[in-house]
Amino acid sequence: MQVIAANIDVAYLVMTMGSDFNLSRLERYLALTKESRAKPVIVLTKADLCDDITPIVSAVRDCAPSIDLQIVSSPKGLGLQEIASYLDGHRTGVMVGSSGAGKSTLLNALLKTEHAATGAVSAHGGQGRHTTTHRELVCLPSGGLLIDTPGMRELGMVNASEGLAAAFGDFALEVEALAQDCRFRNCQHESEPGCAVRAACEDGRLDERRWNNWVKMTREISLQQQKGDPAMQREARREQLRLNRLSRKSKRNT
Ligand SMILES: Nc1nc2c(ncn2[C@@H]2O[C@H](COP(=O)(O)OP(=O)(O)OP(=O)(O)O)[C@@H](O)[C@H]2O)c(=O)[nH]1
Ligand SMILES: [Zn+2]
Incomplete structure (x- = not known):
């Protein structure tokens, strides 16, 4: 990351x-x-x-x-x-x-x-x-x-899609199970009629705050994957190398 x-x-x-x-x-x-x-x-x-x-x-x-x-x-x-x-x-x-x-x-x-x-x-x-x-x-x-x-x-959220799934754990399974009851098989759980996920948020069976955060983070990840943003990835690699150097140097001085 x-x-x-x-x-x-x-x-x-x-x-x-x-x-x-x-x-x-x-x-x-x-x-x-x-x-x-x-x-x-x-x-x-x-x-x-x-x-x-x-x-x-x-x-x-x-x-x-x-x-x-x-x-x-x-x-x-x-x-x-x-x-x-x-x-x-x-x-x-x-x-x-x-x-x-x-x-x-x-x-x-x-x-x-x-x-x-x-x-x-x-x-x-x-x-x-x-x-x-x-x-x-x-x-x-x-x-x-x-x-x-x-x-x-x-x-x-670069490269965080696996992390996202792991961090949300059973929540993803819960959503998947609920989505079985959505009227449309390709329901995006946004404004489609008969959406079981939205219904569960509304009556409190599903934690709405968590759902919204999940949607937001999933969107960020897919946007970044689409863009592939090479500049940002280069930046991240440089930052990581710098941190590694700093840590090695400091350990030598200990
Ligand atoms: N009462 C109390 N105040 C705290 C505690 N920890 C931090 N503070 C106060 O909270 C404020 C912010 O603390 P910082 O340590 O500067 O926060 P930071 O996470 O380093 O913030 P950045 O440097 O901006 O990233 C300061 O006024 C601290 O005095 C705590 O355990 N108890
Ligand atoms: Zn739905």
Whole structure:
């Protein structure tokens, strides 16, 4: 996939439990991570700002039942050890998450002391469409490496079709089963009469938010496949090589 390089061991999917919490974004991150061999870990931040984490945690559990989930509060130090432990044995992790999710704050909390941060290697990308304007690779006291990426909001879904299917799991099967009852065999589940999928959304048997996100992501993928967008693919390869170099260099210096 585009951002998560081949030699990344762990992908932290960082999301706030504050007002910006968004399940559709999580589904997108999961689809993108599935394309890499990195182990995804969902990190829910700002636990200290949340009176009751139960509804958010159970929504995430429903959405991604088999993915590790960690609750974090950077100012209170909650969950920091658990986050760091994924990188034991000099493994490399990357943090993805939209702006304001709490990535930098978490990174700094993990570093604990300002002193540890002075050994950090930082890199600045160019101004290209999908290059990052800011990315930092730091060495944790335990020896693990952690890369902070900026928001993935505008990330496309290149090569993510398998990831999409995997991230949505049984949902795709559920839709397929419902579609058996659509009046037209080639129903696109848009505005056709007698559409069983739309009907299930309307009466709540099918999660409408999830359905809409699925449709949106499927469209993005097929659009990009049609275009084949070679410039974007070149850009992604360059970015990956750069990240690999950065990681190797930093490991040599450890
Ligand atoms: N109360 C509380 N505030 C937090 C926590 N984590 C982050 N914040 C605050 O949330 C805001 C955004 O945090 P950042 O760490 O800058 O977010 P980011 O994900 O690095 O954002 P970008 O750098 O734009 O990608 C800051 O004001 C932080 O102080 C937390 O666990 N608890
Ligand atoms: Zn239909």
